[in-house]
Amino acid sequence: MTYKSKFGFGCMRLPQTDKNDPTSINQELFNQMVDIYMEKGFNYFDTSYAYHNGMSEIAIRKAVVERYPRESFKICDKIPTWALTSKDDNEKFTKEMLERLGIDYFDVLFIHNINTPWFKLAEKHDSFEFIKKMKEDGIARKIGFSFHDHASLLEKVLEKYGDLIDIVQLELNYLDWEDTSIQSRKCYDLCVKHGIDVYVMEPLKGGVIVNQSDEINQEFKKFNPDKSVASFAIRFCASLEHVKMVLCGMSKMSDLEDNCNTFENFEVISDEENEFLSEMALKLKENLAVPCSECGYCLKECPEEIPIPEYFHLYNTHKNQPESNIYRLYYDKLALEKVPAENCTFCGTCIDFCTQKIDIPEELENVCEHFQEGFSPFTGSP
């Protein structure tokens, strides 16, 4: 395996024509990006039943399946664990996934997002037995699950099902490597112990790693003016021996170009660079109000329909650029057009589903306080 073969096209955040409408995928731009990606010899696409409200699979069918021979690309898709209501649903969803994609087998089939509550659901509805059968029947070449929880749960799952799966997809990046909630390193070590390949999601932690303060950006420039901030994060993941795939979400052509360059001219991360990244991780954490990766999994669970990640995004951006008052205006606009953060009832339903283990109601309260203090409404002036 070469480092080049580790570059996967993550299809959870594709280019959109309307940033508020996840179904509005910019197919023309996506097709162009796919052509460049394939032309350069990359070939792995990661999607799920849920991405872009089901439109990610369809966009892949149009951009890849209908335009390239089947053996020239690989597709990973994921069964929506949270939507399972019976054992038969496993089959119902996979049939629909194959139809949306226009293919008759998956290169990789995952159970999507194993965490404490959804592990119970997957067990209740025999999802592990189901994916095993899919592999035996040739409908899936490799099988596994994506994982968002503590290492203690991963240990339990691997002890029970480690023998039948090939891959675990982990959230792994230099910010979360030693994080006590995400526990990337511990989870990685467990997969190594069980002889299971690691595929990486969120190498940039949903953009958190690249949307940082000017001060941190300057430090990266000073350290190496020729490499992008994203390239360090991606090389950190891909340099790990048991990481076989790094999924890069790309919503712009420039993201694709930067990532192609990183993998075409791959350099294993050095000890000096690793040390620098550990220092930057500490600084980044100091600047971060909430470690939200904007994955959106909490949205399905909130009965009040609060746009939780959008509030956390504003909170983080404003913490990095406190001199700009524009964010207060966005905050008011968001509350007006959608649902105010103040509407949180502290029911706690969302907490177990947060991939980053954030105490969402407590942080929403902080968001409210932050944007209400020190500003006069509408003008955004202190």
Ligand code: SF4
């Ligand atoms: S605690 Fe607040 S944000 Fe979470 S589900 Fe309940 S109302 Fe929604």
Ligand code: SF4
């Ligand atoms: S609060 Fe948690 S679940 Fe919701 S978008 Fe952020 S990281 Fe994802």
